[in-house]
Amino acid sequence: MGRKRLQETADGRPTVHTVAARAGVSIASASRVLNGVGGSPETVRKVRAAAAEVGYVPNAIARSLQSQRTGLVALAVEDIGNPVYVQMMRAIEAVVASSGRQLLVHATGGRIDNETALLRRLANRYVDGMIVSPIRVTDDHLAALVASPVPVVVVGQLGADAAVDNVRTDSRQGVALAVDHLVATGRRRIGFVNGPLDTVPGAARDAGFRAALARHGITLDEDLIEVGDFQYAAGRAAAERLLARTAPDALVCANDLIAVGALHALLAAGRRVPEDVALVGMDDTELAQMMFPQLSSVSLGSAERGRRAAELLLQRIAEPALPPRREQVLPSLAVRASSSPTLPAPRPPSRPSSEGVIS
Amino acid sequence: MGRKRLQETADGRPTVHTVAARAGVSIASASRVLNGVGGSPETVRKVRAAAAEVGYVPNAIARSLQSQRTGLVALAVEDIGNPVYVQMMRAIEAVVASSGRQLLVHATGGRIDNETALLRRLANRYVDGMIVSPIRVTDDHLAALVASPVPVVVVGQLGADAAVDNVRTDSRQGVALAVDHLVATGRRRIGFVNGPLDTVPGAARDAGFRAALARHGITLDEDLIEVGDFQYAAGRAAAERLLARTAPDALVCANDLIAVGALHALLAAGRRVPEDVALVGMDDTELAQMMFPQLSSVSLGSAERGRRAAELLLQRIAEPALPPRREQVLPSLAVRASSSPTLPAPRPPSRPSSEGVIS
DNA sequence: CAGACTCCCGGAAACGTTTACAGCTATCGG
């Protein structure tokens, strides 16, 4: 009974030992051949043949334990149904793929414990690094971020003192761009449909809206502000409540999903866009261009933020000791038919990103 | 220099050895305490304290190597920007979460080598199982699927003899539902905007469309068929080409993104929907309800397919020896304003899934 | 022909966990 080591795994799959035994070489040689480093022609032939015969496929977990890397990078976002994250994801994927890694996405669904759990599970070496874009951030959440064993980059606003790589934008300024544009085109009763105020972006956009109105000397009518969720249905419902209460001549929405909901509410209520009510969304997703009329939207540079975040992450994976960095991308405004008095229901251009961009 | 074993990892992070040494116990005791199994009160106290002091966090890779499981499940889809996959993903996530696992999503971008590479990387034990929804499937792709070391479930059409768990729908029948509905409401010049014919769904929908017209005794005018990509922009361009060529009184689109593109093209060309041209999409995503008018759409039960696929996967993870199974979900048609002659530009209902459903 | 150098190979140690097993102490029942 001197059987020292089983040559296959519990469920009967071959291991490198199986291959080595079958080829009549040591596991060291087998491993070398399988990794394409070294080996005499004869050994290579035997090992390759043996591997093919038994259908050997290496166990990536064991390999990672040894090599201390997995070739995977994760992205955690609230809601994968929001096109802004799709845009961001595509940009990240492009960068990550160039380093030979693969991107995995997880939707936290806004449940913050979910995100913390993900951090605990994934960040403990299942991935080489992580990009997270939280919309609510608590203290122990932040603690979990800094304590992560693998590099983490945060996309979005974060406390000034957080020792985490961070890419952000100024969404207050983004809202200001929208308000400036509307005021400049003669609108005065400007409404605002926002997301929850207990989220980071919700709070920032609320502050931005109030500040912008004040700057123009417009006193705020609270009836013109309505809060819902960052989703289509909630946006539509919120806009309906607002319209039932008062009559705006313009509507700023905290993201494009809300703006689409508002457009629906406006059209259903018989208001013409932009003649009766001008409409401006936010995030400048492809959804904005799918609508009819196409929606003006404040770009918060989500693709750019994603790209930069991915680059920061790759740098930190290569050089873990770097000090925490912070980058900022500027918002800009894409003016389209939904808010333009000069463009009468225009034919959609084929190069959609070339409309008048104000930054 | 008899130092037998380093007590911390190369980058200075604590291991279970660090904790054990600091607590003055063996690594076995430390591990037991950290897993909450056994240990005297005194040992528990010491180990807990030591772990907290050094900030110990277990290496999940090492744990997985030992336990042969990771608690992760992956979903691979073409394009995460397509809302149909978002729906599917949500359904899968719900099931998977109930088993205490987490779902990771990967977008292959239609690059088939990408999907094969993902299979090689992820399926080799990084995840406990995988759900893939390929739109193109080659032979070695299929080979990679069956050879996967971890359970795999395929969503979508697959060769009849493939030894893989499979959840499918009948999209030919789905197209037929749309055509039947349009014919029944008096349309005769029915156009079809499809995706690429070299994809599985594209081919099936093309066949379904031709068969349905034939069944109604309508001879097909090839001018009424246009092919693009399964995306918004391509759908709009394809619809524009079609409209420049001929004058349909109805349009069936191979998915909702295409349908939105077609809607845009129709409105830009001054056609009224549904008065001049009735429009029916496919996949019944939330996008269909975001439009104005809301789009009729053939539901291919994507949420249901996702749910079933996840259940099949969990069963197989628990019981790997099961024979391959195949499940089918039936298509149905949600009739909304874009194709209804009887509903004049209706107010969107608040319970959007309750419109007249035909199956 | 001796030495240096190159190449290839196998043994064994790692990577960081979990866990089977055996030994020890303390308690309990008879």
Next chain:
DNA sequence: CCGATAGCTGTAAACGTTTCCGGGAGTCTG
């Protein structure tokens, strides 16, 4: 008071891979 039993503990083996290191064989150089 002795044997059985229960509860903890530590040693060591596993999980499946990569890689360091030393030895052997062959080739080249002087």
